[in-house]
Amino acid sequence: MILSSEEDQRLFELHDLNLVDSPDEERFDRITKLAATFFRVPTSLISLVDRKRQWFKSRVGMAACSTPREIAICHHAIREDEFMVVNDLSLDPRFCDNPLVTDQQMRFYAGAVLRSVNGHALGTLCILDTRPREFSKEQLASLLEFARLAERELNEGSRLESWREHLLQQTLFDPCSKLPGRRFFLEQSRTLLTRMNAAAMVVIGIDDYALSALDLSREEQSKLNKQLADNIRAVFKDAKISGDLGDGRYCGLLPVDSPKAAQSISFQDGVNNLQKAFSQPLQAGGRSIAPSVGISLYPKDGENPEQLLIKADLARPKRAAGQPAAVTMFSSEDIAEQQRSAIVESRLRGAIHNDSLSLFYQPKYCLASGSICGVEALLRWNDPVIGKIGPDEFIPIAEGTGLIQDITTWVIKRAWQQLPDLTRSLGVDVLTVAINLSASDLLRPGFPEWVEQSLRSQKISGQSIVFEITESSLVADIPQATKNMMALKALGITFHIDDFGTCYSNLNQLHQLPLDALKVDKSFVNQLGVLSNGDIVCKSIIALAKSLGLRVIAEGVETKEQLKTLTELGCTAVQGFLLGKPMDANELHNLPTTHAMAWRP
Structure with a gap:
């Protein structure tokens, strides 16, 4: 609504309170009675100044419920900022002929302005006496306090409406x-x-x-x-x-x-x-x-x-x-997929809680010596209800539901518990175990401190630990990834980039990272001797790694021809079914140390 003047706005807000011509209310009458008693005056009023009249919402010592606006003393008071005090009305030319003075013998007036929540003057809380009075500063301060009480009651409905509107906005x-x-x-x-x-x-x-x-x-x-x-x-x-x-x-x-x-x-x-x-x-x-x-x-x-x-x-x-x-x-397939995901998520939570996951290990071999140089920890899950579930299915679900950090914690604890026995059984001085980290693992605050505490409690050297990370987990936040990696490298831990080449990477960013080795994805290894550009791709990746000062590990080696080519290309280490399939800790204990020599070219 567009109003033509300040007076129109004032009157709109006055009537919006729905108080004019409303029944008597104790909450207002209590204030006027207290004011009359406190100031020892015969008349106390809560006056609302309408367009043509002033109407008394509450009155003490006044028989009429309203008076014409042209004779209303409060009409003058609402033009003031806060209050108006007239010690002797009969001496004031504005009021000396007023019926309140000539007929009712009123001499003293003090009124405090009552305003709307938007600041418009609605009326006054006023007191009148039949004799002239001096009004002290202390008395004026008290009148203003009474007025604030009346003003709060006047605007209560407006405040409730504003609060209701606020709640409505908050809710909707x-x-x-x-x-x-x-x-x-x-x-x-x-x-x-x-x-x-x-x-x-x-x-x-x-x-x-x-x-x-x-x-x-x-x-x-x-x-x-x-x-x-x-x-x-x-x-x-x-x-x-x-x-x-x-x-x-x-x-x-x-x-x-x-x-x-x-x-x-x-x-x-x-x-x-x-x-x-x-x-x-x-x-x-x-x-x-x-x-x-x-x-x-x-x-x-x-x-x-x-x-x-x-x-x-x-x-x-x-x-x-x-x-x-x-x-x-x-598509309708989304429902079936979501139902399957919900079941897998629920069973996975139980498997983590009940410690019913298992770790397998795949050996890595050094091409220079032909000896075993480490193992990669691979998570396996065989659920009694839904059977074997591959990591390609349950890892994305774990990442999407926040379970991935619980899984990483479980894998780290189990691998580090088994590492001393594996090292002794294989007869090596140092056996490194590689564990895959997700983006949330690498970027979560406090992860380096937790790893340090775990290493200390298991009495394991950080030099035995390799964390494998994917390119995608780094692209999200290179600075934070670098910060956490540097803290972990200070513990002796090394970092390998897993599945290299399967995701877009900014080579300048990779150069900034504290990496130790690059793993050639098995999809590129599979191209060796099959596609005409297979050798070129692998050669380019290995050359890139060496230019960055990184060792090169090839995964997914399945044929002797692949092994021979990778050796010629200068690969550092290899893993794959040709050399050893993933196996549990008991099988790994029985892995002969001479097995590595059988496949050396």
Whole structure:
């Protein structure tokens, strides 16, 4: 509402309180009675100045409930900043002819202005006496205190309404993004769908794993949410409604041409816009984070917004931080996959708690001496209910649900418990055990300190430990990765890059890292002697490693021809089925030390 003047605004706020012409209320009468008693005056009033009259919300010593505004002394008082005091009304030219003075013999007036929450003068708390008076500073201060009590009561309704509106905003809208929350979004979407022939429900967000793994501060999370919200507003500018689901997830209901939306040009344009909006990873705490996008279609995938929202969220590809953003449509296979994932996650939690995982070890051999130089610890899981589950299935689930750190802790403890016996049984002075670390392991605060404490408690030298990390776990946050790696290297631990070449890496960043060795992925080893460029690729990787001062370990060696070629190319060490399959600790105890000599070229 646009009001023409300050007076119009004042009157609007006065009537918005719904107090004018309202019944008597004890909460106001108590104040006027106390004021009359305290100041020893016959009349005390709470006066509200309306357009043409002043109306008394509470009165002591006054028979009339209102008077015309033109004779109201309070009409003059509300023009003052805080108060008006007239020691003798009969001597004041403004009031000497006033009926209150001539008819009711009033001589003294003191009024304190009562204001709205927005500062507009609504009326006064005033006292009147039939004799002239001097009003001290102390008495004035007391009158102002009484007025504050009256003012608080006057505005109580307004404050309650403001608080109700605040609560409504807090309940229905996210305070950071200012977008509707889940409940309000669903209510509005339900109404909108009744008027739409076809629609797309879009959910954009970061996997819970990404936020927990990156361990952002509150300030960094707030910055990330703001970046997301800014992109969301651009993406959902054509949406019927958009919303904030919390935890870095946003949703939008977009109109589409027809129920066969996936084939429409406009829909494909919309998908392309989504991909463009998140083509560049978001930055938070020095880390790169890319959201994922899931889409479900109305009415194909659901008849109500709840179903559509769940299916769009299910469609979002789950992956760790640092990987490119992706847009995925919902399919019925998503439900089966989610059900399987839920079962695996539940059983995996139990397996960790019940200590029913197992470790296998695959030997590594030094090509120069032909002797065993270390083992890689490989996690295996055979569940009594769902059978054998491979790491390719349960490790991504563990990363997506935050279980990966529990798994790493379990692997480290078990491997270090078994390492002394393995070293003695193989008859070597030093046996290194390599353990795979995920991004969340390498980047989590306090990890180096925990490792140091574990080494000390197990009485193991850090020189016996190798941590294998993937390229993707480094790209997410090179500075933090470097910091933790340097702290761990100070304990004697070495670092190998695993699966090298399977993920894009910035070579300048790799050069900055305190690495000791590079592992050639088995997919490249398999190309040796098979593809014309297989030897060239492996040779290039080995040359790159040597230029960085790194040793080279080849994994997945399965043929003597591969072994011969890798030796000629200058590889440092090898592992694979040709040399020894993964085996449990008992089998490794029986591995003959002369076995290594049988395959040397």
